[in-house]
Amino acid sequence: MSKVKSVRVGLVGCGIIAQWQHLPALSHIGEAEIAAICDRDRSLLASVGKKFKIAKCYDDLGELLSKEKLDVLDICTPPQTHAALSIKAAESGCHILVEKPAGLTLEEFGRMAEACARNKVKLCQVHNMMYEPVMLRAISQVKSGDIGTVMGVEIRVLSRRTAELSKDPKHWTRGLPAGVFSEGLPHPIYLAQAFLGAVEPVAVHVRDISRHRNVASDEIWVVLEGEGGTGVITYSGNSPKDKMIMNVHGTSKSLRIDLWNSVKTEYAIGGTSLYGRAMENLKQSFSILTCSAGTALDVVTGRFHSGHFNIIRGFIQSVRNGTEMPVTIEQAREVIRVLEIITRLVQVKPGP
Numbered sequence: 001m002s003k004v005k006s007v008r009v010g011l012v013g014c015g016i017i018a019q020w021q022h023l024p025a026l027s028h029i030g031e032a033e034i035a036a037i038c039d040r041d042r043s044l045l046a047s048v049g050k051k052f053k054i055a056k057c058y059d060d061l062g063e064l065l066s067k068e069k070l071d072v073l074d075i076c077t078p079p080q081t082h083a084a085l086s087i088k089a090a091e092s093g094c095h096i097l098v099e100k101p102a103g104l105t106l107e108e109f110g111r112m113a114e115a116c117a118r119n120k121v122k123l124c125q126v127h128n129m130m131y132e133p134v135m136l137r138a139i140s141q142v143k144s145g146d147i148g149t150v151m152g153v154e155i156r157v158l159s160r161r162t163a164e165l166s167k168d169p170k171h172w173t174r175g176l177p178a179g180v181f182s183e184g185l186p187h188p189i190y191l192a193q194a195f196l197g198a199v200e201p202v203a204v205h206v207r208d209i210s211r212h213r214n215v216a217s218d219e220i221w222v223v224l225e226g227e228g229g230t231g232v233i234t235y236s237g238n239s240p241k242d243k244m245i246m247n248v249h250g251t252s253k254s255l256r257i258d259l260w261n262s263v264k265t266e267y268a269i270g271g272t273s274l275y276g277r278a279m280e281n282l283k284q285s286f287s288i289l290t291c292s293a294g295t296a297l298d299v300v301t302g303r304f305h306s307g308h309f310n311i312i313r314g315f316i317q318s319v320r321n322g323t324e325m326p327v328t329i330e331q332a333r334e335v336i337r338v339l340e341i342i343t344r345l346v347q348v349k350p351g352p
């Protein structure tokens with residue numbers, strides 16, 4: 001029996017997202033083999049190598065690339081380093097999966113894409129929320145025409161991250177063009193684009209509600225005008241809880257997608273009578289119960305896969321089979337273009 005060749009993956013940046021999502025996903029994807037990892041923090045590198053049973057550990061990406069024959073480099077370092085590391089890996093002939101935002105500016109992303117095209121390797125930005133099971137179900141429901149024509153979306157992101165990171169004034173998010181917003185906004189931008197098509201930011205409002213005085217702004221509202229309707233993004237980087245909720249409004253009904261709890265409900269379906277409203281409540285309660293039971297069953301039986309797992313597996317398969325990537329270069333470029341406009345509108349002042 002012929003043995004299926006696995007895709008040899010190297011990972012650089014062994015911090016939070018690598019340990020929380022990328023390394024667990026790669027360890028469970030049959031077609032992938034973690035060939036080596038890299039982090040410039042040697043003690044972290046050693047502990048992550050031990051935790052995930054990876055023998056080849058390097059504190060310098062150049063050395064890793066010269067010693068290991070990789071098919072893919074998975075980049076999980078801070079965004080400020082993505083361009084240099086991606087270009088170096090592309091020159092070594094590696095396909096690249098890179099965490100969002102892939103580049104800090106359109107110009108930087110253009111250089112990354114050009115290096116990948118010249119070396120005939122793929123470049124894929126991680127849009128994990130698009131691949132959450134509940135989002136995949138919502139997208140297919142909307143595509144089927146079940147909610148009518150999409151008229152608009154609202155996306156609310158609550159994150160504890162700023163509050164936590166602001167304890168460290170040297171944290172890398174502080175050096176991003178729009179601070180923590182550069183880190184948090186890519187998700188709601190690509191989600192809005194998925195339902196509205198091309199979008200343009202037309203208004204931005206920022207507010208500082210931080211209890212930590214070294215953060216200049218920690219809440220943002222963004223209004224997007226899209227081909228398929230209007231989008232409103234609210235991002236709070238200083239919430240006591242983590243949550244991401246999206247409302248998609250169609251001409252016949254609306255969807256509420258709770259990405260955190262993996263629950264999708266329908267509303268504006270019950271009419272105006274008291275009976276209709278009561279029925280809508282019952283239907284929503286039933287949806288919450290069935291979604292929760294379905295997710296729980298999938299988790300227990302090992303069938304539940306996070307958005308990260310799904311997109312990483314999709315990229316590995318696209319490398320192995322020479323098929324289309326889960327996120328195209330154009331889709332990634334559009335996220336960075338919109339982020340760049342928002343950054344100009346925000347004019348975030350650095351914290352004192």
Ligand SMILES: NC(=O)c1ccc[n+]([C@@H]2O[C@H](COP(=O)([O-])OP(=O)(O)OC[C@H]3O[C@@H](n4cnc5c(N)ncnc54)[C@H](O)[C@@H]3O)[C@@H](O)[C@H]2O)c1
Pocket residue numbers: 012013014015016017018038039040041044059061076077078079081099100101126128183
């Ligand atoms: N998709 C998501 O849901 C999600 C969630 C969190 C973070 N992220 C993204 O993942 C990336 C990393 O975020 P994080 O929170 O894991 O960061 P982190 O600070 O926890 O980890 C980054 C690691 O990279 C290492 N590093 C930095 N420069 C390096 C270099 N030149 N060579 C080798 N190692 C280097 C650091 O030592 C650190 O260990 C960011 O782009 C962030 O936006 C995505």
